[in-house]
Amino acid sequence: MEFPPEDPNINSQADLLASDRHPYLVLIDRRDILNWRTIKVNGKSVLVQITIREIHSLADGDFGEKEAIYYRVLRPGEYFVFQIVEGNTGEAQTILIEQGTTSLDSIPLVYYSVTESQLFAAKAPFLNLAKLNIEHYQKRSQLGEVLRKCNLPVPVRKGLIRTVDDLKKVPPLVIGPNSVLDIPNDGDFFFAEPSGSAIAASREDLKDLEAAMDRMTLDFLTSGDHQKTATEVVLDSTKTSANLKGVARRKESAMQQVFGFWVQYTGEIQGGSIAMDEDLLSMPITPEQVDKLESLATGGFISQRTLLLLLQRGKVLPRQFDIDEEVATTEQVQPEDEILADVQAEGDTLNPSPTL
Numbered sequence: 001m002e003f004p005p006e007d008p009n010i011n012s013q014a015d016l017l018a019s020d021r022h023p024y025l026v027l028i029d030r031r032d033i034l035n036w037r038t039i040k041v042n043g044k045s046v047l048v049q050i051t052i053r054e055i056h057s058l059a060d061g062d063f064g065e066k067e068a069i070y071y072r073v074l075r076p077g078e079y080f081v082f083q084i085v086e087g088n089t090g091e092a093q094t095i096l097i098e099q100g101t102t103s104l105d106s107i108p109l110v111y112y113s114v115t116e117s118q119l120f121a122a123k124a125p126f127l128n129l130a131k132l133n134i135e136h137y138q139k140r141s142q143l144g145e146v147l148r149k150c151n152l153p154v155p156v157r158k159g160l161i162r163t164v165d166d167l168k169k170v171p172p173l174v175i176g177p178n179s180v181l182d183i184p185n186d187g188d189f190f191f192a193e194p195s196g197s198a199i200a201a202s203r204e205d206l207k208d209l210e211a212a213m214d215r216m217t218l219d220f221l222t223s224g225d226h227q228k229t230a231t232e233v234v235l236d237s238t239k240t241s242a243n244l245k246g247v248a249r250r251k252e253s254a255m256q257q258v259f260g261f262w263v264q265y266t267g268e269i270q271g272g273s274i275a276m277d278e279d280l281l282s283m284p285i286t287p288e289q290v291d292k293l294e295s296l297a298t299g300g301f302i303s304q305r306t307l308l309l310l311l312q313r314g315k316v317l318p319r320q321f322d323i324d325e326e327v328a329t330t331e332q333v334q335p336e337d338e339i340l341a342d343v344q345a346e347g348d349t350l351n352p353s354p355t356l
Helices: 013-018 127-150 164-169 197-217 230-266 287-298 304-313 323-332 336-350
Strands: 033-041 044-060 064-075 078-086 092-101 154-158 188-192
Touching: 127 197, 287 304, 304 323
Parallel strands: none
Antiparallel strands: 033 044, 044 064, 064 078, 078 092, 154 188
């Protein structure tokens, strides 16, 4: 996160709000982080220096452009921008292009990864899936080559060639409806076809690979050779859902750090917050569970509001469904059985039963 340099015309918070001066985020590729230094503070690694490679486009003549590489060094409360150029003697020289200070006592950099929380130690996203894709491509190619060779029977002529001289006399083999093949009395002619016993094993191996790839991409929720039951989907999605929840929590933590740096720059008392919806990746409740909840509400064990809340969390009701409005509307409308009871009571008052 960066913050524009101080403006001498801004003398109050009102001037700051009226101006366009505010913190902004800069996306940095992990490959551009060249080196860093950390220290241990209360058992936690704290970043104290980092070098970031930046590529800028500079004007080259009237119409051309050229790339220039800069190296930004961040330290708590200060930053430096260097450029490495070759001198006349052929030796590289380091030139200081820019330097400045910040109002923070830490480096305003937030590291986010979908796989690991350790600083700059994560692997590429979906690396395992990429490896499975390569393996799947190789094995499918091998299976295609085996099928191509096994689908081509090889003609075999037995008994015609007995010596090396016979090999020179035998004409090329011609096979077709208009050709005749002469062989000795004790000879034979047939087509040799490979057994292909390894084809079935290769196909099963490919199915296992595709199933593993489905688990990593949640494709098993919408595809497959047969319609899966809710129990099968839950069992297949348990590990994947747990991984996705971990990714969401890491993103939540990263955004909280961004908000923290933001308020340090702006001087605000409190920044924003973000919370992950734990029910987002959960499976909808089953019809049997819905019937049980309705039975509890009918028996008076839970309120109507609790029933609607549980149905919404169970993804039976949409997320935008307003429970408070529905409960208020339901309470204003008198139930039908109460209306019939009131009508019956009024009839008994107007037409009292005769007494003996």
